[in-house]
Amino acid sequence: MSEPLLFVYGTLRPGCDDPMARWLCNAARHVGRAAARGNLYRVGSYPGFVPGGPGEVTGDLFALADPESVLATLDDYEECAAHFPQPHEYRRERLIVRGEKGAVEAWTYIYDRDVAGLERIGRGDFLA
Template sequence: MSNKAEAEPGHVFVYGTLRQGSNHPMARRLSAQARYVGQARANGRLYDMGWYPAAMFDANAPTRIIGDVFALPPGERLLAELDAYEHGDPNYARIPLEVSLAGTGTVLVWTYGVSAPPNSRVIPGGDFLTHWNAKSRRPIRP
């Protein structure tokens, strides 16, 4: 997790169970407490971990990770809840990252990634919701 810096991101980039269209309770909480900004992309690889993905961000990767950007509300509460949710897997860390918003430039965000590729299959196209809907008819829930 990052230490507090002078220019902390005021947004979060989510690419899995927290995306718009997910039925996960934490996705509903994020949508209720933060303002949806739009779809975004980041260079890297997205891995299938079963009912959730893992992202390994790499500015030089030829592949992209598709996700959603939310503007965080004032205060640390929602970010602390996201940290608790994401740190259910000790391999994840919150990192600052610049992502490309669809049609509007870039934005600095918080996101959660892994530092080493997991022993899992890469998700073609980098879109977890499309991948999930193709392999399962069940809503995304733990």
């Protein structure tokens, strides 16, 4: 796949009743379901993803025809663009996820704060 990919696991997933989820479905092409190694935590009304460890997080992959524009908009949404004050709640980075056709590299938003005291979403699926 030549287009950069984005892995989403929370309020940006298709099926989530969120304006940004609807925006993303119009701004990028949904590729299918995917999973990443790590844990998902409830941070208020949205989740935070922390990679690594024994858990698995369910999400969706999007292909980005215009990655600079889409990622800039999402960086603003996630408040991790350079103009937001530090420390950011999220950081964007690439990681390996397992899509329907195997392992691929994708951008995702990583929760960048301490998870002590947060509820772990045991099944790793925010929409379940």
